[in-house]
Amino acid sequence: MLDYDVQVAHFVPGRLRLKSMELRRNRALAGEIDATLGQVAGVQRVRINSLTGSLLVEYDPAELDSAENTRALFSALAHRFPTAFGPGRIELALSVLRKKPELRDRMVAALRSVSGISAVTVSEEGAVGVDYDPEHLTLSGLLEGLLRAG
Numbered sequence: 029m030l031d032y033d034v035q036v037a038h039f040v041p042g043r044l045r046l047k048s049m050e051l052r053r054n055r056a057l058a059g060e061i062d063a064t065l066g067q068v069a070g071v072q073r074v075r076i077n078s079l080t081g082s083l084l085v086e087y088d089p090a091e092l093d094s095a096e097n098t099r100a101l102f103s104a105l106a107h108r109f110p111t112a113f114g115p116g117r118i119e120l121a122l123s124v125l126r127k128k129p130e131l132r133d134r135m136v137a138a139l140r141s142v143s144g145i146s147a148v149t150v151s152e153e154g155a156v157g158v159d160y161d162p163e164h165l166t167l168s169g170l171l172e173g174l175l176r177a178g
Contacts, residue, residue, distance in 0.1 A: 033048060033050070033109045033111045033112040033119075034046050034047070034048050034105075034109050034112035034113075034120055034121070035047045035048070035120065035121040035122070035123060036120050036121070036122050036174075037082065037123070039171050039174065039175075041089045041168065041171065042086060042087060042088070042089050043084065043085070043086050043087075044084070044085045044087070044167075044171070045082060045083070045084045045085075046082075046083045046085070046120075047080070047081050047082050047083070048081050048083065048109065049081055050081070050108070050109075051076060051077075051078055051081040051082070051083060052078060052079070052080070052081040053078055053079070054078055055078050057108065058076040058078045060108065061074070061076060061083065061108055062074045062076055064104045064107060064108070065085060065101070065104050065105070067104070068097065068100045068101045068104050069091055069097045069100060070087050070088045070090075070091030070092040070097045070101070071085060071086075071087050071092075071101065072086045072087055072088060073085075073086040074086075085101075087101075087167070089168050092166065092167040092168060093166050093167075093168045093169075094166060095144070095162065095163055095164055095165060095166055097167075098165060098166045098167045098170075099162050101167060102118070102162075115162065116159060116160060116161070116162055117157065117158065117159050117160070118156075118157070118158045118160065118170075119155060119156070119157045119158075120155070120156055121153070121154055121155050121156075122135075122154050122155075122156055122174075123154060124154070125150060125154035125156070126153060126154035129152075131177060132150045134176075134177045135148070135150055135156065135174070135177040136148045136149075136150055137177075138173045138174070138176040138177035139156070139158060139170075139173040139174070139177070141173065141176075142165070142169045142170060142172070142173040143164055143165070143169055144160050144161045144163075144164030144165030144166070144169060145158055145159070145160050145161075145165060145169075145170075145173070146159045146160065146161065147159040158170070
């Protein structure tokens with residue numbers, strides 16, 4: 029795992045899998061995150077594996093296609109992962125960028141084309157920083173940008 033608070037392990041519309049070392053062997057934290065995310069409109073199911081540090085969020089793409097519900101999701105995640113989900117900025121590790129560095133430029137271009145995103149940076153280690161307008165960015169827009177890139 030890359031040395032960041034949160035790594036995007038996998039995503040498709042309706043499912044987002046994140047990994048975090050903080051979740052490993054921490055059942056109390058897992059319970060807290062489960063309860064917090066379960067309150068977000070559009071989130072249908074949260075599964076946490078505290079052995080692997082995996083967090084699976086299953087959601088209704090139509091409901092998280094609103095900036096309001098996306099803000100609520102990011103806010104819930106920011107409560108536990110403030111570096112990864114700060115107000116107006118997301119910083120996540122994408123292991124695919126470490127494995128395939130040729131995707132970096134495509135990733136930047138694809139994300140910059142997403143409504144609500146104002147700036148994108150990608151590090152050599154595969155970390156993606158996204159500055160965004162919380163009033164306009166939607167989870168579906170963000171994930172569609174990621175999918176277009178690679």
